[in-house]
Amino acid sequence: MANLKDIQRQIKSVSNTQKTTRAMKLVSTAKLRRAEELARRSRLYADKMNQVIAEIAGRIKCSKIGGIDNRCFAEIENPKMVDIVFVTADKGLCGGFNIQTIKAVKKLIKEYKDKNVKVRLRGIGKKGVEFFKYNEVELFDSVVDLSSKPEKVRADDFIATSIEDYKDGKIDGLHIIYNGFKNMMTQELHVSKILPVDTEQFECGETQSSMLEIEAQDEEHMLDSLVNRYVEYAMYYALIDSVAAEHSSRMQAMDTATNNAKDMVKGLKVKFNKARQAAITTELIEIISGVESMK
Amino acid sequence: MDKLKLEILTPNGLIFDGEAVSVTLPGEEGEFGVLAHHSSLSTLLEAGVIDIEKEDKSVESILINWGVVNVDEEKAIVLVEGAVAIRGETESAIASALEEAKELISSIADSNPAIAHATARIESAAQRLI
Numbered sequence: 374m375a376n377l378k379d380i381q382r383q384i385k386s387v388s389n390t391q392k393t394t395r396a397m398k399l400v401s402t403a404k405l406r407r408a409e410e411l412a413r414r415s416r417l418y419a420d421k422m423n424q425v426i427a428e429i430a431g432r433i434k435c436s437k438i439g440g441i442d443n444r445c446f447a448e449i450e451n452p453k454m455v456d457i458v459f460v461t462a463d464k465g466l467c468g469g470f471n472i473q474t475i476k477a478v479k480k481l482i483k484e485y486k487d488k489n490v491k492v493r494l495r496g497i498g499k500k501g502v503e504f505f506k507y508n509e510v511e512l513f514d515s516v517v518d519l520s521s522k523p524e525k526v527r528a529d530d531f532i533a534t535s536i537e538d539y540k541d542g543k544i545d546g547l548h549i550i551y552n553g554f555k556n557m558m559t560q561e562l563h564v565s566k567i568l569p570v571d572t573e574q575f576e577c578g579e580t581q582s583s584m585l586e587i588e589a590q591d592e593e594h595m596l597d598s599l600v601n602r603y604v605e606y607a608m609y610y611a612l613i614d615s616v617a618a619e620h621s622s623r624m625q626a627m628d629t630a631t632n633n634a635k636d637m638v639k640g641l642k643v644k645f646n647k648a649r650q651a652a653i654t655t656e657l658i659e660i661i662s663g664v665e666s667m668k
Numbered sequence: 669m670d671k672l673k674l675e676i677l678t679p680n681g682l683i684f685d686g687e688a689v690s691v692t693l694p695g696e697e698g699e700f701g702v703l704a705h706h707s708s709l710s711t712l713l714e715a716g717v718i719d720i721e722k723e724d725k726s727v728e729s730i731l732i733n734w735g736v737v738n739v740d741e742e743k744a745i746v747l748v749e750g751a752v753a754i755r756g757e758t759e760s761a762i763a764s765a766l767e768e769a770k771e772l773i774s775s776i777a778d779s780n781p782a783i784a785h786a787t788a789r790i791e792s793a794a795q796r797l798i
Contacts, residue, residue, distance in 0.1 A: 414681030421677055421747055425738050429710060525679055525750070595712050599736060602749065609679055 377652065380645040384638055391634035397466070398627035405557075405620035412554060412617045415610060426603055429596050431575040442593060444540055445600045446572050452545035454491040456513075456535045457481060458608070460551035460615045461501030463521045467623035470560065471500040474552050477564055481548060482510075493544060497531070497612070520619075523612035525605075532608040536601055539568050549607060554617035558625065563614075567607050570600065670704035673743035674720060676730060678751050684720065684730065691744060692719040693737055702744055709739045715773070717789040718746065729754045729789070731769045 433441050441447075459478045461471045478494070478501070485492050493513040496502040498520035505512055514534075519527055538544045547568035555561040669689055676684035692701045694716025713735035720728045735748035752769040754762070 411680065415679055417682055418677045418679050418747065421675075421738075421745055425710065425736060425745075425747065428738075595710070595736070598712055602734070602736075606679055 377645065377648050380641055380648060384641045384645065387634050387637050387641065391631055391638065394627045394630040394634060398624055398631060401620045401624040401627060405617060405624055408613065408617035408620055409554060412610075412613045415613060419606065419610060422599075422603060422606060426570075426596070426599055427575050429592055429599070430570075430572065433592055433596065434572060434575055441572065441596070443597060443600070444542070445568055445597075446570050448572075449545045449569060452490050454493055454544045455485060455546035455548065456493050456495060456538070456544050458495045458532070458535065458547070458549045458611075459497065459501050460520055460549070460611050461496070461498035461504075462615070462619045463499040463517060464623075465500060466626060467619055468626035468629075470552055470619055470622035471498075471504075473560075473562055474550055475501055475504050477550050477562055478505075481550065481564060490545075495531075495535070498615075520612060520615060523609065523616060525609050528609040528612055529605045532605055535568075536604050547604070549611050551611045551615045552618045552622075553611075553614040554621055557621055560618040560622055563611070565607070565611075567604055570603070669723075671723060672702065672704040672706070674746070675743065676718070676746045676748060676751065678748055683751055683753060684728075686722075688720045688722055690721045692721075693735075693746070694718070694732070695737075702739055705741055706739050706744070708741065710737065712736050713746070713748070731772060733772055 430441060430446060457478060459474055461474050465471065482492050482494070494505065494510065495513050496505060496515040497517075499517040502512065502515040502517055516527070516531060519531065535544065535547050539547060546566065548564065548566055550562075550564050552560045553563045671687040671689055672691070674684060674686060674688045674691055675682065690701055690703050692699060694713050696712045696714050699716070713732065715733045716731075718730045718732060720730070722728065731752045731754065732746075732748040733750040735746055737744060737746045739745075750772050752765060752772050754765050754769060
């Protein structure tokens with residue numbers, strides 16, 4: 374019976390797929406562990422960095438009339454153009470990971486368009502870049518192999534354009550959108566406004582009595598230098614967090630796929646056995662009726 | 669002798685966490701040393717070598733390309749961008765650390781006079797270890 378062979382072929386094909394998805398899951402699990410560890414270690418740096426910036430910015434904000442004299446900390450009233458940097462994966466097969474980021478990007482672009490603000494889109498990651506190219510949304514620039522292998526130096530180079538343009542007044546804001554790692558099961562979408570830095574969060578700390586006096590000019594120079602690093606680091610962290618999230622998302626997607634394949638094989642096996650039984654029964658009836666007719 | 673707590677962090681994690689007798693840092697306006705109970709201070713660091721003198725008088729050198737230090741009475745926290753610790757158990761480990769350090773140095777623009785100084789310093793730090 375041809376039907377039997379068809380089912381058998383189907384079973385084989387599905388179990389091959391299952392093997393692939395299981396292997397992909399295992400690979401992602403291993404990679405996830407490494408990526409997560411890197412992100413975790415890196416978070417320490419972020420905490421201290423924020424602490425130092427908050428301390429210095431807070432001190433300047435409170436001690437000087439007119440607040441901080443730096444464009445990165447200024448409130449810009451009528452923004453004309455903003456930069457949106459998004460991070461997606463270079464590869465697919467990771468559930469809704471990329472599409473979530475893309476949706477958030479589209480939403481933010483629309484928000485700005487409604488306010489008559491021009492958007493300069495900068496993309497990292499093949500999937501997102503391809504999507505916007507296909508939909509004929511203009512990208513200012515893009516890199517495609519950075520999100521799978523985050524490198525500090527390349528991340529710095531990429532974001533440097535935005536920092537410079539911001540300081541020169543060419544753009545009035547910078548957002549980074551990426552899908553970050555929350556835990557093994559969930560990813561968390563981050564739409565963060567990097568520039569201008571929100572000064573509301575800086576409180577006037579009590580100046581310690583033993584605090585060494587730093588010249589105000591010096592402090593501002595220090596803050597200027599720090600803010601560059603702060604933005605560069607925000608970019609780098611977005612990349613490593615995104616990698617961790619990508620692997621966790623893929624791990625989950627592949628796990629689901631493996632389970633689905635398993636269920637499918639099970640169903641097909643039942644179908645196969647039924648068909649085989651039917652074939653045997655038919656054959657038996659044929660023999661018996663043949664014998665009957667001989668009598 | 670009193671010791672101070674020292675933490676050195678890079679974007680890729682903590683590279684030094686421990687106690688030191690004194691630490692010499694390449695400040696933007698010149699090298700300076702920090703002992704325990706130093707008064708509070710935050711300042712920028714430029715490319716150079718951080719020398720950490722530990723309790724057993726051994727000195728550990730770490731090359732950095734940029735940093736910021738926050739000192740208070742109990743501890744010093746150094747945030748750096750790129751760092752290479754010049755240490756190792758074997759000669760080959762030291763040699764490879766040295767190579768890495770040189771690479772880091774060459775990645776920084778060589779207009780800075782501090783670089784030449786840093787190069788000389790790492791050479792001597794490695795010599796000391798060997």
